[in-house]
Amino acid sequence: MRLAVIGAGAVGRSVVELAGEHGHEVVAVADSSTAVVADGTGGPGADDSAGVDPDAVVARKSERGIVGDDDPDDALAADYDVLVEATPTTLGDAEPGFSHVTTALERDRHAVLANKGPVAERYGDLRAAVADSDGEIRFEATVGGAIPAVSTVEDIEPGHVTAVRGVLNGTANFILTRMAAEGLDYDHVLAEAQDLGVAEADPSFDVDGTDAALKCVILANVLSFGAADDPADAREFTLADADVSGIRDVPGSALRLAAEDGQTVRLIGEATGETVRVAPRLVPENGTLAVSGTQNIVQIETSHAGRLNISGRGAGGPETASAVLGDVGRLE
DSSP states (O other), X not given: OEEEEEOOSHHHHXXXXXXXXXXXXXXXXXXXXXXXXXXXXXXXXXXXXXXXXXXXXXXXXXXXXXXXXXXXXXXXXXOOSEEEEOSOXXXXXXXXXXXXXHHHHHTTOEEEEOOHHHHHHOHHHHHHHHHTSXXXXXXXXXXXXXXXXXXXXXXXXXXXXXXXXXXXXXXXXXXXXXXXXXXXXXXXXXXXXXXXXXXXXSOHHHHTSHHHHHXXXXXXXXXXXXXXXXXXXXXXXXXXXXXXXOSTTOOHHHHHHHHHTTEEEEEEEEEOSSOEEEEEEEEETTSTTOOOTTEEEEEEEESSSOEEEEEEEOOOHHHHXXXXXXXXXXXX
């Protein structure tokens, strides 16, 4: 498959680097201000016969902060089979990611998203665009990095899944794990996480539960639309529909008291076809949901197959790129 990768952050660069190992060819790459397209006009990194040169694109981005000499719109207009949308997540109108995806669909091309915004905030609009296109969308990478949460729900069939819950943010989980293990307070561990690069300078998206809530909203949309006989009868979820509490106010004393009862605290998100909730919750200290560090876990409750647990790395460039490229493979 020929890929156009929009977004040259950690995930986009990893897709460019790993696509060849999966048998795919990258024919265009764009960041927010530049692009390189394999049509002889993209300058360094462009090659008509073999797509763009991944090493040259990644090196140029690292050294100069750009991927090429073309305009980003040239990448959207390139001759590709699948658009990979890996720009940063935005809320509300989910732009520019939403427009990138609909542009691909209008051209009857497929789109694979690592960007949570369009799927969490405008899922109904995306489904309508898919209905008018010969292209499809896939978005495994929007939930849990390398963990195959969405595809597992689809394989079971959403109508046979009663709930999906889990630990879906590595930063929050690292902080809670360290607080419990060392008896430290939130502010101390947050500073440590920032020093280690586990937490952003502004950690709000993670510690306030927004990131986990977006992932649960996406799962709720999959459950709702997947179980409906008619898409018009499905309930569409957005972040505004989620009941969200973060971890800022979890005191170290709460974790110490929990440990005395053989329990610990984790930020748990839960999605059904009717509700989305994210909040710190007590879980058994040695239980399935008590994953440590930056690990994530997804727990799927089913009507006939019992409870399924899938754990692994929920973030990271290569990990998330593996989910993107898995989706590309499903479109072949």
